[in-house]
Amino acid sequence: MELEVRHLRALCAIAEAGSLRKAARQLGMSxxxxxxxxxxxxxxxxxxxxxxxxxxCRPTPLGHSVLSRAxxxxxGMAALVSExxxxxxxxAGPRLRIGSTASRAxxxxxxxxxxxxxxxxxxxxxxxxxxxLLRMVAAGRLDVAFVHEVEGCPLMVPEGLERRVxxxxxxxxxxxxxxxxxxxxxxxxxxxxxxxRWVVDPTVDGEWDGLRRVLVAAGINPAVLHxxxxxxxxxxxxxxxxxxxxxxxxxxxxxxxxxxxxxxLAVRLQxxxxxxxxxxxxxxxGIRSLMDEVYADLEAAYREAAxxxxxxxxxxxxxxxxxxxxxxx
Numbered sequence: 371m372e373l374e375v376r377h378l379r380a381l382c383a384i385a386e387a388g389s390l391r392k393a394a395r396q397l398g399m400s401x402x403x404x405x406x407x408x409x410x411x412x413x414x415x416x417x418x419x420x421x422x423x424x425x426x427c428r429p430t431p432l433g434h435s436v437l438s439r440a441x442x443x444x445x446g447m448a449a450l451v452s453e454x455x456x457x458x459x460x461x462a463g464p465r466l467r468i469g470s471t472a473s474r475a476x477x478x479x480x481x482x483x484x485x486x487x488x489x490x491x492x493x494x495x496x497x498x499x500x501x502x503l504l505r506m507v508a509a510g511r512l513d514v515a516f517v518h519e520v521e522g523c524p525l526m527v528p529e530g531l532e533r534r535v536x537x538x539x540x541x542x543x544x545x546x547x548x549x550x551x552x553x554x555x556x557x558x559x560x561x562x563x564x565x566x567r568w569v570v571d572p573t574v575d576g577e578w579d580g581l582r583r584v585l586v587a588a589g590i591n592p593a594v595l596h597x598x599x600x601x602x603x604x605x606x607x608x609x610x611x612x613x614x615x616x617x618x619x620x621x622x623x624x625x626x627x628x629x630x631x632x633x634x635l636a637v638r639l640q641x642x643x644x645x646x647x648x649x650x651x652x653x654x655x656g657i658r659s660l661m662d663e664v665y666a667d668l669e670a671a672y673r674e675a676a677x678x679x680x681x682x683x684x685x686x687x688x689x690x691x692x693x694x695x696x697x698x699x
Contacts, residue, residue, distance in 0.1 A: 380393070380404060381419065417430070468512065543619065568614075618675045620679070
């Protein structure tokens with residue numbers, strides 16, 4: 371087997387993450403697949419590159435030697451691809467490539483951007499993994515990414531990205547069946563859900579780790595189901611599970627959405643970009659930069675979505691949030 375750039379990229383990811391599990395998540399692949407790939411690479415080179423330990427993976431002396439040569443090659447290839455894409459973008463005309471995790475603000479954000487930038491080709495790429503979106507921005511495949519970061523589970527942010535915080539701490543509500551006993555209360559305590567199964571999406575960065583941390587701190591050892599958003603909604607509606615949800619979530623006849631007492635679950639909402647790579651940024655002298663405009667439109671769209679959700683609007687009122695007083699764009 372001949373080594374390729376993707377193999378070197380995998381080795382660098384394992385070394386940086388310190389474990390196969392974390393590296394697999396960073397690379398967007400399963401742990402068994404990455405383990406198999408590492409074994410093939412080591413077989414091709416004739417020796418182990420990483421010592422597998424209980425606490426993770428540590429490079430062997432040969433591993434350190436290989437990594438010292440691999441990192442410049444991986445970085446050089448990333449720069450080559452990024453520069454080639456930037457040149458292609460200039461030839462293709464103005465465009466704005468947006469990445470995002472799920473958000474009720476997306477529709478209003480895109481509507482505002484299309485109105486502000488009528489001659490720009492605006493595209494949207496959705497992904498449940500914030501980390502995957504950030505890697506796409508770093509590689510030049512996206513211009514901006516709007517993502518959430520689960521409290522207590524920091525994202526691995528590639529070097530060189532610029533960050534703007536939209537909401538420092540957005541509370542996460544809980545969704546349950548309409549006839550769930552806890553739905554009778556306007557605010558739900560975690561103890562009221564101690565006997566419930568929780569459904570989480572294992573592909574969402576930090577979702578399960580963040581939830582588990584909060585539940586364990588509350589003395590709850592929950593039964594857990596894994597599934598995507600569609601599966602979760604089906605299970606919740608029939609009373610088979612409960613789940614964390616965004617406070618901007620829309621109403622449903624078969625589901626109740628309630629805030630949690632003391633807001634133990636939260637995320638930080640952030641917008642990431644690469645400096646100097648946003649199309650048209652150098653052509654807009656005399657007015658706000660394009661990134662300022664992109665952020666302003668996102669802020670207005672989020673405010674619109676927040677005030678449209680009755681439960682979240684009540685929460686914002688109770689906490690005297692500045693969102694209530696900022697004018698909608």
